Amino acid sequence: MAMDKSAADAFVYAKASGMMARSYIGKRARQLFSFHTLQELWAFLFKKEVPVVPETLLAKALENEAFSRFLSEYEGLVGNYARPEQILLTLLHNFDYENLKDIGASLILNEKKMPQVHEITPFNIIRYEKWPDIAAVTADGPLAWYNSVPAVTEQHLVNYKLDCQYIRELWSAAKSIRSPCREAILDLLGEKLRIDNIVWAIRLRLYYSMSREEAQPLLAYTDEKKSASDDLASDAVQTLGWELDSFEQWKKWKFSYLLNPHEEGAVWNVDPRWIANSYKSEYVRKAYKLFHKYPFTVCPLVCWFVIKRNELDYIRTASESLRLSISSSQAMQMAGIPEVMHG
Numbered sequence: 001m002a003m004d005k006s007a008a009d010a011f012v013y014a015k016a017s018g019m020m021a022r023s024y025i026g027k028r029a030r031q032l033f034s035f036h037t038l039q040e041l042w043a044f045l046f047k048k049e050v051p052v053v054p055e056t057l058l059a060k061a062l063e064n065e066a067f068s069r070f071l072s073e074y075e076g077l078v079g080n081y082a083r084p085e086q087i088l089l090t091l092l093h094n095f096d097y098e099n100l101k102d103i104g105a106s107l108i109l110n111e112k113k114m115p116q117v118h119e120i121t122p123f124n125i126i127r128y129e130k131w132p133d134i135a136a137v138t139a140d141g142p143l144a145w146y147n148s149v150p151a152v153t154e155q156h157l158v159n160y161k162l163d164c165q166y167i168r169e170l171w172s173a174a175k176s177i178r179s180p181c182r183e184a185i186l187d188l189l190g191e192k193l194r195i196d197n198i199v200w201a202i203r204l205r206l207y208y209s210m211s212r213e214e215a216q217p218l219l220a221y222t223d224e225k226k227s228a229s230d231d232l233a234s235d236a237v238q239t240l241g242w243e244l245d246s247f248e249q250w251k252k253w254k255f256s257y258l259l260n261p262h263e264e265g266a267v268w269n270v271d272p273r274w275i276a277n278s279y280k281s282e283y284v285r286k287a288y289k290l291f292h293k294y295p296f297t298v299c300p301l302v303c304w305f306v307i308k309r310n311e312l313d314y315i316r317t318a319s320e321s322l323r324l325s326i327s328s329s330q331a332m333q334m335a336g337i338p339e340v341m342h343g
Helices: 005-021 027-034 036-046 055-077 086-108 133-140 153-176 182-208 212-220 235-237 273-293 299-323 328-335
Strands: none
Touching: 005 055, 005 273, 005 299, 027 153, 027 182, 027 299, 027 328, 036 299, 055 086, 055 299, 086 133, 153 182, 182 212, 182 235, 182 273, 182 299, 235 299, 273 299, 273 328, 299 328
16 A cells, blocks of 8 residues: 555665565575575475476576566565655666567567566556557557567667667656655666676677777767767767777776786786676675665665666576576676675
């Protein structure tokens, strides 16, 4: 039942704090990678009986069950507000954007069945029940422009447009927060978006051999001007002029602590995957610290979403590693869990 804002803030903080204490983050994240079978992992995570299905299907069922629990808990927390702040809904909308990419890909391939998606009912901005009519799926919402199936050659451009639109929606929602924690949330989300942009810039150059001129327009910006001094893109634009194999250039970077190790005399190339994984634990650490800094505001729920979504990624990686018989140490490295955990 929805409450007035002050009562909801207090209740949500208390409820979310209890959930956080039981979460598999920090040192507790390692527990997810301590099992030998998917059945053991399922029994550890859920009270439901383990489904009697093949390993491949069990891994997918486990991931779906984890997402359903995540969504149910988040919706339960948001539902305490009569008028939740836009940022709380926008965080969820990311799933709709990603789902639309999968729906578009399946229609390009002329598949007869809708791909498995993570629905966020009742907060969804696309209509999944209208499949396979793409125009009806996106009608009367912010994604209504996506009203036809793109050509294979145009798919990456359409997906880029989706990414940019979501980033702008998220940034706008964060800037509209009416709370003392506004700047703290902007700093948290802004740094994550800047790092994502930097990783993307490196990938465009490393994997697609793009020049500075080719890569710069494909970064994410706060608006259509695509200025080199854009708040979210300027750090990535700066790196476009650096040699990918020059540690001397990269070691002066303000985020140099995220770089893959360098050995004197050895060949070195900047590794975007290493940067992304290094920052993942830093992002969650900052969100956890911020969770308790502004207790009776929208901040704890934003941080809860960040932290619990990361936990969801851990569960998915643990599940896949068991299905593919990947060692726990390798799986934790893939998940971005450092060898020494703090907190």
